[in-house]
Amino acid sequence: MTNFQHMLDGFATALEPWNLLFILIGSILGTIVGVLPGLGPSAGIALLLPLTFGMDPTSALIMIAGMYYGAMYGGSTTSILINTPGESSSVMTTLDGYQMARNGRAGAALAVSAIGSFIAGTFSVIALSLLATPLARFGLKFGPVEYFSLMLFSMSAVSSLTGKSVTKGLFSMILGLMIATVGIDLQSGSPRFTGGIPQLQDGVSFLVIAVGMFAISEVLITFEEHVRGSAPVLRIQGRLWLTREEWRRSIMPIIRGTLIGFAKGVLPGPGATISTILSYGLERGLHKEKEKFGTGMIEGVAGPEAANNAAAGGAMVPLLTLGLPSGGTTAVLLGAFVMYGLQPGPLMMSRNPDVVWGLIDSMYLGNVMLFILNLPLIFIFVRLLYIPTGILLPLILTIATIGVFSIDASTLDLALVLGFGIVGYIFRKLDVPLAPMVLAVVLGKSLEQSFRQSITISGGDLDIFLSSALSVFFLILAVAMFFLPFAWKHRNTIFGFLRPSRAISKN
Amino acid sequence: MTYVFLAATAFVIAGAYWIGITQIPLLGFGDPLGPKLLPSFLAAALVAVGCALLVEGRSIAGLKTDFTRFSTFVRTREFGLIAAVTCWTALYFTAFAYLGYLLSTSLFLTVLMATAHRGNRLVAVTVAISFSVGSYLLFALLFAVPLPRGILPF
Amino acid sequence: MTSTFAITRRKALVSSLAVAGLAAFPGLGSAQSSSWAPDKPVEVVVGVGPGGANDRTARDIERFLKDGGFTPAGSVVSNKPGGGHAVALAYTLAHPGEANILQVVGGVMLSNNILGRSPISFAQFTPIGTLFDEQMVFAVGANSPIKTAQDLVDKLKQDPASVSFSISTGIGTTNHISVLQLAKQVGADIKKIKAVSFNSSTEGVTATIGGHIDVVVTTPFALNPFVESGDLKYIAAASAERSGGLLAQVPTWRELGYDIVVPAWRLIVAPPDLKPEQIAYWDKAIAAVTDTSEWKAMLEKESLVPHRLTSVETKAYLESEDKRYRELLGSISQ
Known part of the structure; x- marks a missing residue:
């Protein structure tokens, strides 16, 4: 039987009324957890996983699929409405999504994120069934060397988000990379910058940084505007829908x-986040009015939201064909597979096609169900913005606290959240962009590890990065990307020098 | 001012980070670059960025306007309020584990909403209490999130 | 990182299971002849997230104890990943005298202390029993120029830096110790060996399949699916004797004339200050479950080597292993 037939069979299972009910319950639970600031799909599933213990494995996995999409939609909702990403892959959504909300287009931003997710989800479930087997071999071409070049390319895309001052952007990015070095170093096993605190041995969790830098600092800024009497009125303008x-x-x-x-999801590594950065960078690069990005451009929401969802589908390829999780959510799913007695690896898909495709199809149905559910929900969510500021802001602080505390029950995390909140507030006051720092924290660890793995393999020789065509390809892209913002800023000077060739470069 | 402040911060962080680097233990095995390479590079890069910030913000006139802006801001009511909210939140987090979720959250929300809400005080207090109880029921009891119980028996 | 999200959720689950467990096994507590039996749900602690080899052991032992009726008040596996088992060890250490907590540990407990990463020493715990050894097997990609163990030895003798090894999750693991032993036996300079760490054993395995790494050293559990699918080939095992299944045709290093036996033992420790009758209860329970035919069948199926020691023997064994680890790892610390 081909994967395509297995996919159709999976739908037969998932569409049974009982299982549909589980998807629905899962979706609703997922949405509730997902709208907690900072809790996205992977944290949300981990939080809800115990509720499925004791259920029959198929139903449990189906419910998890529902939770996954519920949390994903919930996470996008917080990104857009209160500027707090639920997962590293929705950081890019906050850039223009929240600005759209401030411009009175919250409904449109939520709608386009739902539509983008739906289209991407449909595409990726079909692509997965047709391409999983051939694509599995492609992922193997990525070793530490290729991976480093890809990460460097992604970092260079981050550096193009620097906003007005390149130096401020770099400042933010370097701080993020520094935070990424906290914890036990994988290659040498040495603890770094932990100050002897065991909780820091695994580094600072992304969630703490995201909630602090985005949610808490946003609350502080809005408080200030509230006192001044200039708090933004996020009333909907024009029609709710697109x-x-x-x-x-x-x-x-x-x-x-x-x-x-x-495409990025198929490769190992934190695919979803990188793909949102690349998608945003591409939309910005292609657009005639680049400067307008960051002020509420719908392109900056639509692209990354679609990329995020498609990457989640693509990430199923290494997970199902190699047992290799490529980041947050797939790692939790892998844990769920193991808990329900499946052995991950190259043979999982051929040995348990019913469970695997049952799960993939339920995820798709979860996507469809949330798409339908979310249309009326958008209406309710945007109503939240009508809550008086003096009530809403304290509520956000408390909900953020629940979210952070639910992860590790650690009061150290609470202290860190507040600390990052103050840092975020100062950053905003001084016009230092937040996104480069937060994304650098996410990418920094893999960047360093893959670099050192490569150098260990080559015995200290840097030429290894030029030894593979894929690696060279990404390095060239990285160099181009890194100099683009600089070149753009000084385009007049540069074009002044190159006046004769101006006609060509404009082509 | 902005730039000078950021540059000074960059130098201070780079310095503190440098002290951290000297405390990383080393093993004489494998990995030719070791755990200190990237951190050292980052510390140097941060110093470089600090210098660049100084150059970018070198105009004296800009310094002066920024400084006046800052000193007036510190004296405004908003700044005092932000500081108060931050301290109140810090207090909330400190008391969180000891007093328990229900008690500390009710207190935190009641005071904050009663001060910040521009409408009816009674509404603010009602919302504060009912939200605390409602969220506790939802998260601690239904989702079994390990929220601290504190000194209350439930 | 994500696996950490699962941890504290389990703690909450313990309480709900307690209620369920008590209802399900009303008479079992008194059915045991021992003078002590767990009156609270048994919590099997493990220092990794769901999915790893240690996690599997914790789930196995929890299941067998439950099926054997040794957990009258219910049982639960509680994953506490972080700091190379440090978080989980600290948790167990913080509950002295609580005999309902058992922790599954491996050699990392020793090496972390030796390498100065963790102040927690094995001597602070109550040893309960040794379960089995997991083998360390050397494998290469299907198209690798290294075809046999002899090829590998020749290459290492010629140039110790010509081969890259995947040692899974880092310095001080049994995977790493196996490579160190090999280098020592063939007389290669330990400091020149290229040992690469990955976030998980699967990452190291896929890098080897893709030809980025020459040799992967890890457990048959992680390797078997890929050997079955023809992506990888076993070259030698670091065990004392040959085992069955896919490993039946694979020589041990000892057969080839190199004394490399690295048992990745799994054993159970409990919090400090347990009473003698509590230790006796668990001694009996572990002996009973490891004596069942199901347990033996499971070891056989997963290529695990039986290695049963009582609580007293385990204590002595830990001391001798600590000494051996100190000698090997001492040569690489500065």
Whole structure:
């Protein structure tokens, strides 16, 4: 039987009324947890996993699939409405999504994120069934060397987000990389910058940084505006749904985001996050009015949201064909597979096609169900913005506290959240961009480890990065990307020098 | 001012980070670069960025306007309020484990909402208490999130 | 990182299981002839997230104890990943006298202390029993120029830096110790050996399949699926004797004339200050479950080497292993 037939069979299982009910319950639970600031899919599933213990494995996995999408939609909702990403892969959504909400287009931002997710999800479930087997071999071409070059390329894409001052952006990025070095160093086993605190041996969790830098600092800033009497009124302007114009602007970014996301998801490593960075960078690069990004451009929401979802589908390829989780959510899913007695590896798909495809199809149905559920939900969510500021802000602080505390029950995390909140507040006051720091924390660890793995393999020889075509390809992209923002800023000077060739470069 | 402040922060962080680097223990095995390479590079890069920030913000006139802006801001009511909210939140986090979720959250929300809400005080207090109880029931009892119980028996 | 999310959730589960467990086994507590039996749910602690080899052992022992009726008040596996088992060890250490807590540990407990990463010493715990050894097997990619163990030895003798090894999750693991032993036996300079660490054994395995790493050293559990699918080939095992299954045709290093036996033992420790009758209860329970035919069948199926020691023997064994680890790892610390 081919994978495609298995996929159709999976739908037969998932569409049984009883299982549909489990998807529905899972979706609702997932949404509730997902709207907690900072809790995205992987934290959300981990939080809800115990509720499935004792259930029959198929139903349990189906419910987990529902929770996954519920938490994903919930996470996008917090990114857009209160500027707090639920997972590293929704950091990019906050950049323009929250600005759209401030411009009175919260409904449109939520809608385009739902539509983007839906299209990307549909594409990736079909692509997965047709391409999983051939693509599994492609992922193997990525060793530490290729991986480092890819990470460098992603970091260079981050550096293009620096905003007005390149130095401020670099400042933010270097601080993020420094935070990423806290914890036990994998290659040498040496503890670094832990100050002897055992909780820090695994480093600072992304969640703590995201909630602190985004949610807490946002609350402080809004408090300030509230006192001054200039708190933004996030009332909806125009229609709640997408306008025809917004729809026209979103469709191409969604398609491009889907393709980038699926392709990146297939490769090992934190695929979803990188794909959102690349998608945002691409939309920004292609757009005529680059400067407008970060002020509420719908393209900047549509692309990354589609990429994020497609990457989640693509990440199933290494998970199911090699047993290799490529980041947050797939690691939790792998844990769920193991808990229900499946052995991950190259033979999992051929030995347990019913369970595997039952899960993939339920995830897709979860996506469809949330898409339908979310249309009325958007209406309710945007109502949240009508809560008086003096009530809403304290509530956000408390909900963020529950979210952070639910992870490790650690009061040290609470202290760190507040600390990062103050840092975030100062950053905003001084116009230092937050996203480079937060993304550097996510990418920094893999960047360093893959570099040192490569250097260990080569015995200290840097030429190893030029030894593979894939690696060279990404290095060239990285160099180009890194100098683009600089070149763009000084385009007049540069074009002044190159006046004769100006006509060509404009092509 | 902004730039000078950021540059000074960069130098201080780089210095503290450097002290941290000297305390990383080393093993004489494998890995030719060791755990100190990237940190050392980062410390140097941060110093470089600090210098670049100084150069970027070198204009004296800009310094002066920034400084006046800052000193007036510190004296405004907003700044005092932000400081108060931050301290109140810090106090909440400190008392969180000891007093327990229900008690500390009710206190935290009641005081904060009663001060910050511009409408009816009674509404603010009602929302604060009912949200604390409701969220506790939902998360601690339904989802079994290990929220601290503290000194209350439930 | 994500696996950490699962930890504290389990703690909450213990309480709910307690209720369920008590209802399900009303008479079992008194059915045991021993003078002590767990009156609280048994918590099997493990210092890794769901999915690893240690986690599997914890789940196995929890299941066998439950099926054998040794956990009258219920049981649960509680994953506490972080700091190379340090978080889990600290947790167990913080509950002295609580005999309902058992922790599954491996050699990392010793090496972390020796390498100065953790102040917690094995001597602070109550040893309960040794379960089995997991083997360390050397494998290469299907298309690797290294075809046999002899090829590997020749290459290492010629140039110790010409072969890269995947040692899974880091310095001080049994995977790493196996490579150190090999280098020592063939007379290669230990400091020139290229040992690469990955976030998980699977990452190291896929890097080897892709040809980025020459030799992967890890457990048959992680390797078997890929050997079955033809992506990897076993070259030698670091065990005392040959085992069955896919490993039946694979020579041990000892057969080849190199004394490399690295048992990745799994044993159970409990919090400090247990009473003698509590230790006796667990001694009896572990002896009973490891004596069942199901247990033996499981060891056989997963290529695990039987290695049963009582609580007293385990104490002595830990001391001798600590000495051996100190000698090997001492040569690499500065």
